[in-house]
Amino acid sequence: MRLPLLLAVLALPGAALAQDVPCGGDFRDFIEGLREEAVSMGHDPAEVDRFLSGAEIDRKVLQRDRGQGIFQTPFIDFSRKLISQYRLDKGRELANRWDEVFDRIERDYGIARGVLLAFWAFETDYGAYQGDFNTLDALVTLAHDCRRPEIFRPQIFAALELYEHGDFDPDRTTGAWAGEIGMVQMLPRDILESGLDGDGDGHVLLKSSAPDALMSGAKMLSGLGWRPGEPWLQEVVLPEDLDLSLTGLETEMTVGEWEQLGVKGREGRLDDARLPASILLPQGKGGPAFIAYPNFRVYFEWNQSFVYVMTAAYFATRLEGAPVYEAGNPDPGLSGEQMMTLQKALQDRGYDVGGIDGILGAGTRAAVRDMQAKLGLPADGWPTQALLDRL
Known part of the structure; x- marks a missing residue:
């Protein structure tokens, strides 16, 4: 099961920005707007036409976009579900197989191999499942949808650049529902900015080349602010x-x-x-x-x-060799419905919980911790039935 990389596309408050980004309406008019914008950016009109000619709305993308219930799962359950003995064994095997590549990453970027192996495992099960959504259709669908067009519209033009470089096929390039491509799942603009030819064949092929995918992922993490040689x-x-x-x-x-x-x-x-x-x-x-x-x-x-x-x-x-964590005996958490009730109660008291979505995100945790302290409960940020009852 794939988990969407860069979930910021699901969490960023883009409503204000979206007002300035064309979206919605007749789909053919929308595609014509993309064409005109691409040509105004200097792209060849004939190439743009070929690139956009087969683009379609994918309703399954919209269904996935609105169905992120897995992130309501508590850490212990979630981690036990994702971390299997197979993924541990396979990760160590791949660490040995691509030892030279990981050595380069550690030397050039100061990023431990376990960091990239974990992303590789969770995003695509070490490349075994990279998604079968047509990438252009996914990007066009999410750009046409008016929830976050400011996130996805630029990705279409980045994919166009990759197409012009010979590294993107609008008919055949596939990936995740949110438009990410390759073994560590990178969006087109991230590929343009951080893509590296790790195997020296003259192309950046994140779907088929582990060295390309790992080196590109490392460069992206470095660009995001990774501090070389430090723990996490x-x-x-x-x-x-x-x-x-x-x-x-x-x-x-x-x-x-x-x-x-x-x-x-x-x-x-x-x-x-x-x-x-x-x-x-x-x-x-x-x-x-x-x-x-x-x-x-x-x-x-x-x-x-x-x-x-x-x-x-x-x-x-x-x-990297750490032991299994000590799970302890945590208090039972809340169901998704209970969490939304809690979020509503906190929001009514002036807290910014980041939306009534049933997900225990950073805003909800901070609000819970503050309210626990005010009520004389252990201020550990973990919402329980006791807190809900008090509210």
């Missing part, structure tokens, strides 16, 4: 008396300051005492605990789902 996530043990209101991405202290409060690595020492870091409790005080270093935040530039980011970052540590 580590499991920790917390002292009983830690003020839980300090947890969450909203609070950063140095590693040394966390150590002074009694935070310890579950396996081995914490990293450089000068690094800024946050303590994360994905399922509250009863579940696993992690310290998130600066590189963890880069994951949100790749994907906006907290549970996906936590799982991808944790899986990367497993591929």
